[in-house]
Amino acid sequence: MRRLLSSIGSRLVIAVPYLWLLFFFLVPFFIVFKISLSQPTIAMPPYQPVFGLEDGLSGLFGKLRQLSFDNYLWLLQDALYVNAYVSSVVIAAVSTLLTLLVGYPIAYGMARAPERLRPLLLMMVILPFWTSFLIRVYAWIGILKPEGLLNQFLLFLGVIDEPLIILNTTKAVYIGIVYSYLPFMVLPLYATLEKMDHSLIEAAQDLGCPPLAAFWKITFPLSFPGVVAGCMLVFIPAVGEFVIPDLLGGSRTLMIGRTLWNEFFSNRDWPVSSAVAIVLLLILVLPIVYFQRAQARAREREG
Amino acid sequence: MASLGSTRRTFAPWADPTARPYIRFENVTKRFGDFTAVDDLSLTVYEREFFALLGASGCGKTTLLRMLGGFEQPTSGRIFLDGQDLKGIPPYRRPVNMMFQSYALFPHMTVEANIAFGLKQDGMPKAEIAERVAQMLKLVKLEQFARRKPHQLSGGQRQRVALARSLAKRPKVLLLDEPLGALDKKLREETQFELVDLQYELGLTFIIVTHDQEEAMTMADRIAIMDKGKVLQVATPAEVYEAPSCRFVAEFVGSVNMFEGTVVEAGSAARLRDRSGAQFLVADSGDASPGDTVWLAVRPEKLRITRERPSEVENALEGEVWDIAYLGDMTVYNVKLADGRIVKASTINSRRSVEDALTWHERAWVSFLPDAGVVLTR
Amino acid sequence: MAGTWGRFNIASLVLGFAFLYLPIVLLIIYSFNESRLVTVWAGFSTRWYVAMLGNRGLMDAAWVTARVAFLSATVATVLGTMAAVALTRYTRFRGRLLFSGMVFAPLVMPEVITGLSLLLLFVAINFDRGFATVTIAHITFSMCFVAVVVQSRLITFDRSLEEAALDLGATPVKAFFQVTLPVILPSVVAGWMLAFTLSLDDLVIASFTSGPGATTLPMKIYSQVRLGVTPEINAVCTVLIAIVTVGVIAAALVNKRREVLRRREDMALVASA
Numbered sequence: 001m002r003r004l005l006s007s008i009g010s011r012l013v014i015a016v017p018y019l020w021l022l023f024f025f026l027v028p029f030f031i032v033f034k035i036s037l038s039q040p041t042i043a044m045p046p047y048q049p050v051f052g053l054e055d056g057l058s059g060l061f062g063k064l065r066q067l068s069f070d071n072y073l074w075l076l077q078d079a080l081y082v083n084a085y086v087s088s089v090v091i092a093a094v095s096t097l098l099t100l101l102v103g104y105p106i107a108y109g110m111a112r113a114p115e116r117l118r119p120l121l122l123m124m125v126i127l128p129f130w131t132s133f134l135i136r137v138y139a140w141i142g143i144l145k146p147e148g149l150l151n152q153f154l155l156f157l158g159v160i161d162e163p164l165i166i167l168n169t170t171k172a173v174y175i176g177i178v179y180s181y182l183p184f185m186v187l188p189l190y191a192t193l194e195k196m197d198h199s200l201i202e203a204a205q206d207l208g209c210p211p212l213a214a215f216w217k218i219t220f221p222l223s224f225p226g227v228v229a230g231c232m233l234v235f236i237p238a239v240g241e242f243v244i245p246d247l248l249g250g251s252r253t254l255m256i257g258r259t260l261w262n263e264f265f266s267n268r269d270w271p272v273s274s275a276v277a278i279v280l281l282l283i284l285v286l287p288i289v290y291f292q293r294a295q296a297r298a299r300e301r302e303g
Numbered sequence: 304m305a306s307l308g309s310t311r312r313t314f315a316p317w318a319d320p321t322a323r324p325y326i327r328f329e330n331v332t333k334r335f336g337d338f339t340a341v342d343d344l345s346l347t348v349y350e351r352e353f354f355a356l357l358g359a360s361g362c363g364k365t366t367l368l369r370m371l372g373g374f375e376q377p378t379s380g381r382i383f384l385d386g387q388d389l390k391g392i393p394p395y396r397r398p399v400n401m402m403f404q405s406y407a408l409f410p411h412m413t414v415e416a417n418i419a420f421g422l423k424q425d426g427m428p429k430a431e432i433a434e435r436v437a438q439m440l441k442l443v444k445l446e447q448f449a450r451r452k453p454h455q456l457s458g459g460q461r462q463r464v465a466l467a468r469s470l471a472k473r474p475k476v477l478l479l480d481e482p483l484g485a486l487d488k489k490l491r492e493e494t495q496f497e498l499v500d501l502q503y504e505l506g507l508t509f510i511i512v513t514h515d516q517e518e519a520m521t522m523a524d525r526i527a528i529m530d531k532g533k534v535l536q537v538a539t540p541a542e543v544y545e546a547p548s549c550r551f552v553a554e555f556v557g558s559v560n561m562f563e564g565t566v567v568e569a570g571s572a573a574r575l576r577d578r579s580g581a582q583f584l585v586a587d588s589g590d591a592s593p594g595d596t597v598w599l600a601v602r603p604e605k606l607r608i609t610r611e612r613p614s615e616v617e618n619a620l621e622g623e624v625w626d627i628a629y630l631g632d633m634t635v636y637n638v639k640l641a642d643g644r645i646v647k648a649s650t651i652n653s654r655r656s657v658e659d660a661l662t663w664h665e666r667a668w669v670s671f672l673p674d675a676g677v678v679l680t681r
Numbered sequence: 682m683a684g685t686w687g688r689f690n691i692a693s694l695v696l697g698f699a700f701l702y703l704p705i706v707l708l709i710i711y712s713f714n715e716s717r718l719v720t721v722w723a724g725f726s727t728r729w730y731v732a733m734l735g736n737r738g739l740m741d742a743a744w745v746t747a748r749v750a751f752l753s754a755t756v757a758t759v760l761g762t763m764a765a766v767a768l769t770r771y772t773r774f775r776g777r778l779l780f781s782g783m784v785f786a787p788l789v790m791p792e793v794i795t796g797l798s799l800l801l802l803f804v805a806i807n808f809d810r811g812f813a814t815v816t817i818a819h820i821t822f823s824m825c826f827v828a829v830v831v832q833s834r835l836i837t838f839d840r841s842l843e844e845a846a847l848d849l850g851a852t853p854v855k856a857f858f859q860v861t862l863p864v865i866l867p868s869v870v871a872g873w874m875l876a877f878t879l880s881l882d883d884l885v886i887a888s889f890t891s892g893p894g895a896t897t898l899p900m901k902i903y904s905q906v907r908l909g910v911t912p913e914i915n916a917v918c919t920v921l922i923a924i925v926t927v928g929v930i931a932a933a934l935v936n937k938r939r940e941v942l943r944r945r946e947d948m949a950l951v952a953s954a
Contacts, residue, residue, distance in 0.1 A: 009854050014774060017764035017824065021783040024821040028798030031805050102700070105693035112690050121694070123933060128701050130929050132882040134899050134906075135918040139704035142711065142910050149707060182701060232789075240791020242885050247906065257793045264797060264889075274801070277794045288789050374844055394847040395856075407845035411863045420859075421849030455946065472849065 036071055036274035071275035081259065081276065085283065088256040091170065091245075092238035095177035099185045099234050100227065102178055107189035107226075108219075111196070122190070129183040137176055137247050144172050144248070168250035176244040181237070185230040192226030193219070225298050232291035240280055256280050314524060315539075316349040325350040325508055326371070326476065331380035333366050333532075340366040342532035343380070353502050353509045355523035357516060359555075363532040364512045368478050371510070372401045385475060395424070400474035404481040406465035408453035414440070414464050415449045421472045439467040442501070459490050466498075470505070477502075479511040483518060495521045516556050520544070528552050544602075549681045553600040560606065560646050562599040562676075566591045573678070575599060579642045584617040586674035601676035606648035608636050608661065612668045619670035620646065624661055636661065638669050705922060712915035729916040739917060742901035745812065746881060749897060753819035754876035760820065761827025761876070762869055766857075768828070769835040787825040795822055796889030803890065810892030818890040819880040826879060827872035834868035867936065874932060878925055 075081040110121045128136065143149045144167040151163040166172050196219065204214040220227075242257035249255065256276065263273040316322035324347035333341040341363040348354045356364040369375045371382060373394035382389045389397065400421070409417050418439050422432045440446045443463035453461055462482065469477055482498070483491045499522050502509045513519050519526045520540040527537045528551075536548040547553035550561065564577035566588055573588035575597065583599060591597045612619050625645060626637035635649045648669045661667055712730075716723035733739060764784055771777070787795060799818045803810055842864065846856035862869070884899040891897060898917070905914055 010771070013763050014767040014771060014780075017760045017767065017784075017828075018776070018780050020760055020821070020824070021764075021780070024799065024802070024817060025783050025787060026779075028802040031801045032794075032798045035801060102697070105689075106697035109690035109694040109697070112687070113694070124698060125701070127926065127929060128705065130878050130925050131705065131922050132878075132899065132918070132925075134882065134884050134902060135708070135921060136704065138902070138906050138910070138914070138918065139708040141906070142915075143704055143707060145910075179700070179704070182697075186697075236789045237791065240793055242793050243903075257791060260793045260797065261885075270801070273797060277797050280791060281794060284789070284791070288786075291789070292785065372844075372848060374847075394844070395850045395852055399848075401845070401848045403841045403845055405839055405841050407839065407841040409842060409845075409860055409864075420846070420851070424850035424855070454943075468845075468849070 032274045032277055035271055036278050037068060038271050071271045072279070074272060075275055075279060080254075081256075084254040084256045084259045085279065087254045088239050088241075089283065091173060091177075091253075091255060092235050092241075095174050095181075095238055096231050096235040098174060099178045099181055100231060103182055103185035103189060103230065104227075106182075107186045107193055110186070110190050111193035118194070125183050125186050125190070133180060134243060136180055137243055140172070140176055140179065140248060141167065144175070167248065168253075170249065170253050172248035172250075173245050173253055173255070176248045177234070177238050177241065180244065181234040184233040188229035188233065189223060189226040192223045196222055225294065228294050229291070229298075232287060232294070236284055236287055236291065239284060314351070316352070317347075317525065322349060324348065325352070325385060326510075327383040328367070329381045329383070331367075331370065331377045331382060333363070333370060333375060334378045339532050341370070341377075344532065344534055346527060346534055346537065348508065348510060350508055351506055353499065353522055353524045354511070355519035355526045356510065356512045356529060357514070357519040357526050357555075358529035359514060362529040364529050365480055367529075368401070368480055368510065368512050371476070372399060372478055373397045398474055399476040399478055400469040400472055401478040401480065402465050402469045402482050404484055406453075406461050406485075408461060408464055408468070410453055413450050413452055414445065414456070417453070417464060418468045418471050421468065425472070435471055439471050442470070443467045458485055458487075459494070462486060462494065466501075470507075474507070476508045476510060479509060481513055482511065483515075484513075491518070492521075498522060520556075528555060530555075546677055547600065547679070550598055550600070550679050553677070553679060558603055558647060560601045560603065562601070564597060564599060566593050566595045566597055566678075569593055572673070575678070579640065579644075581620060583676075584673045585676060585678055588678045589680065591678055591680050595680065598679045599676045600679055601671055603635060603647040603649040604633075604651075605675035606646065606669045606671050608638065608648040608650065609668050609670070610661065610665070613670050616670040617673065618675075619668050621666065621668050622646065624663055624665045624667050627661075627663065636667070638667055708915055709919045709922065712912060712919040714912055714915075717912065729912040730920075732913050733916045733920075736913065738896075739898075739901055739913075742896050742898045743917075745895055746898040749812065749816050749819060749887075749895075750877050750880035753816045753823060753880045754873050756816075757820045757824035757876040758827050758869060758873040761824035761872055762831050764824065764828040765831035765835055769832055784825050784828050787822045788829065790822075792883070792885035793889075796886040799886070800889040810890060811895040814890045814892065815887050815895055815897065818886050819876075819883065822886065823876035823879045826875050827869075830872040830875060831865065831868050834865045838865060870932070874928065881921070881925070 106125070110118060110125070113121055141148075145151070146163040146165060146167065148167070150166070151160075154160045155163065166175070200218050200222070201211075201214050204218050205211065209217065240257045241255060242261050245253050245255040245258045246261070249258075257280075260273050260276045260280070263269050263276060326346075326348040328344055328346040331341055331344050332339065344363075344367070346367075356367060358364045366375060370377055371384075371389070373389070373392060376390075384397075384399065409420065412420070415436055418436045419432050422435055427435070436449075437446075440449055443466055445460060445463055445467070448456060448460060448464075453464065456464065462485070466482070479498075483494055486494060495518060498509075511519070511522065520543075523540060525537055525539055526543050528535045528543065530551055536543060536552045538546070538548075543552060543556050547556065553559045554561070562575075562577045562583070564575040564583070567574040567576050567582070569588045569592050571587060573585045573591075575583045575585055575588075577583060577599070585599065588597070607613065607616075612621070620638075620640055622638040622640040624636055625639040628635040628637075631652070633649050633651050635647055638646045638648060640646060646669050711722075713725050713727065714722055715726035715728070764780075767774075768777075768781055768784065796818070799814070799821070800810070802808075803814050808814060838861065842860055843856050846860045847853065851859060882899060883897075884903050887897045887900055888903075891900065898921075902914055902917060905911065
């Protein structure tokens with residue numbers, strides 16, 4: 001009897017989170033997919049289910065005939081969506097590169113810091129990550145505004161004569177993404193750099209390699225797994241970002257997360273926004289799978 | 304047959320046909336996917352025996368122990384303990400306890416709480432638990448460490464806590480997985496004798512897994528030597544050393560010279576011809592018959608090394624002293640024969656200084672008596 | 682040591698941390714500005730904090746957020762820990778690949794997709810949107826973060842500890858609660874804190890899944906920010922930052938203190954021995 005109970009226990013441990021995710025994560029995707037294939041007129045709010053269990057099989061086949069790829073064709077034909085996808089990927093890629101450029105020296109400096117300082121530095125990188133994303137983006141509005149603190153400061157220094165227009169441009173979006181996602185880049189980089197044996201650099205120098213060359217030939221290649229992890233952690237969420245382009249970007253800053261939001265909340269076109277979501281997911285599947293594989297490989301190498 | 308080596312105590316239930324085996328593995332096989340860890344293995348252990356499973360890592364010895372503990376289920380075959388089939392009995396209901404290689408002390412509990420853990424699971428009254436814990440602490444001489452946490456103890460103290468914890472429930476059998484592996488050499492040697500004394504005092508059955516032959520030979524009544532999931536020989540330490548059953552055992556335990564050859568005459572005054580054509584006189588050729596390929600295993604200390612060929616000995620080989628390893632208590636000579644083979648011969652340094660000792664590149668003879676070696680057929 | 686650290690490294694750290702902290706510091710400073718204009722300093726004042734406390738809508742939203750965050754973090758910690766145990770302990774069960782996929786996918790899923798899909802689910806099953814739906818949505822994505830945090834601890838957990846407990850007669854359930862859970866507890870607590878702050882932060886998913894009467898604080902802040910930067914929002918943000926910072930630092934200090942105590946105890950023992 002006790003054995004029976006313990007085997008039920010182990011089944012529960014699997015079943016409860018499994019069913020939860022199945023119902024609240026996987027099933028919703030199928031619903032999004034289903035709605036993306038339905039006619040806009042049917043699915044306009046108040047939303048009418050395309051088909052439900054009560055329709056039975058015959059009803060299901062009847063409804064299946066009504067499914068269409070119209071929404072997807074619509075996405076392809078309308079330059080707005082295509083441009084939004086392309087510009088999301090471009091903005092995400094550029095900001096990922098910028099984040100890497102900003103993050104690498106920080107991670108490197110941390111890894112080379114005296115050992116007793118490292119936990120503190122690590123904590124300082126993680127701390128902003130705990131504070132609200134929205135707040136951190138909001139903080140930049142006051143800085144980047146035409147009459148904001150940055151312009152006041154630069155005018156005061158005499159570097160510029162006229163306020164720079166940064167807010168509500170793509171530049172502000174870059175700054176926002178780099179700022180918000182910097183910890184995601186620094187942490188994996190730091191993890192690989194910190195593990196690295198410093199005697200490798202000494203060996204390279206001993207063999208006649210000058211410091212900068214030693215960095216490019218030894219340090220950077222060895223930190224590559226961290227570079228990949230950091231870039232993926234920035235790139236993937238940045239593509240679907242909504243808050244940053246909405247608050248910092250201009251009306252001409254196209255990003256797909258924002259398009260989806262507007263499609264849903266302003267145009268109330270549920271089938272099209274579902275189709276937008278599905279296509280966004282398809283774009284992200286490749287980097288996500290690549291990232292998972294890279295992580296699994298890294299885990300194997302360590303384990 | 305003369306007795307092999309000296310026996311530690313007169314205890315040999317395995318030699319008594321009426322004795323009842325206490326633990327029985329019957330044709331046990333364990334596979335992990337494609338890998339066969341334990342291969343159709345049968346083995347018996349007797350009550351109050353100190354039994355060692357000896358082998359290199361990956362030979363299946365730990366898997367065998369874990370099956371007895373209930374952490375792995377045999378793919379096929381059965382395991383009996385005191386007449387009871389253990390199939391389907393989970394670890395927490397088996398009357399055996401295990402001492403883990405990592406000790407597995409619960410880091411968040413004191414020494415006391417660790418030792419009391421198993422007793423609490425049985426619902427033993429509090430007063431009795433306290434009494435038993437005190438008794439166990441005394442047994443392992445850790446009375447003043449009761450309130451400490453495991454990380455506040457030295458390696459040797461941790462090992463003793465693990466021992467006390469696994470003994471607290473008075474199991475029928477104690478399983479020890481490399482119990483001394485984490486200790487340094489000196490402490491290990493001391494602890495070996497402590498364990499033997501403890502086992503004798505408590506009258507329990509111990510099964511120990513080890514890769515250290517010295518450890519197995521020091522402690523065990525019998526040793527099972529394992530390779531690739533199979534048991535190659537089960538015997539007392541002296542038998543394993545002096546009468547190995549096969550080349551693997553001979554080479555695994557101690558150091559050995561192995562002469563490959565053919566049987567010319569079998570029987571109690573057998574003759575072998577080795578690869579170089581030399582003839583050896585051997586006291587016993589075992590079950591080999593003329594024409595068979597066999598191996599003559601001779602331990603280095605059974606070889607004599609001299610400058611001149613000894614006249615009275617039949618088995619002698621000439622060579623050149625190639626290497627000398629002075630180990631303090633003894634000296635090992637590597638002698639290179641004409642055909643390039645190296646023969647090891649060791650001498651005990653019973654005196655502090657030797658006049659006119661053999662030195663590098665000298666010609667020398669190694670010789671051995673007809674009963675010095677064992678003829679092996681596999 | 683300082684020699685190998687180098688000037689370049691120190692400079693990049695100083696600039697890097699200035700970049701990370703300056704915007705937040707400025708935001709905090711200007712929350713104490715007397716002027717309504719956020720960018721013009723007109724003297725120190727706490728009037729915006731008073732205004733904030735008097736803002737009924739803001740306070741209601743804060744209360745909703747606190748309840749959602751507490752409830753969702755707690756449930757997510759239980760579910761996430763279970764998922765972590767399932768993934769590390771049971772290497773073979775039907776649908777394990779799908780399960781691990783579902784645990785890891787939400788970590789990289791764009792929030793707009795998660796939010797939209799959950800909303801469509803709630804509509805499909807005719808579930809009234811409000812407090813419950815936001816909480817469910819937050820549980821769903823934060824349990825995956827908890828699972829990852831706890832799993833990384835479980836991987837390094839010495840399995841023989843659990844086996845020792847079983848060997849000494851504890852049933853698997855007892856072994857988990859008496860041995861495994863106490864040992865991995867710090868990671869479970871960290872998971873809870875992460876889930877709590879994720880819920881506290883979330884704007885996008887809450888916007889999709891919330892309904893009337895369940896406006897969360899980020900939603901409220903967002904709608905006001907769209908109208909422009911106000912010192913009152915700065916004040917709210919400052920309070921939120923203070924709460925989270927105090928929480929995180931306190932947790933770190935507790936950990937550190939435990940460590941120091943432990944080390945001091947060890948040293949005393951060594952000295953007395």
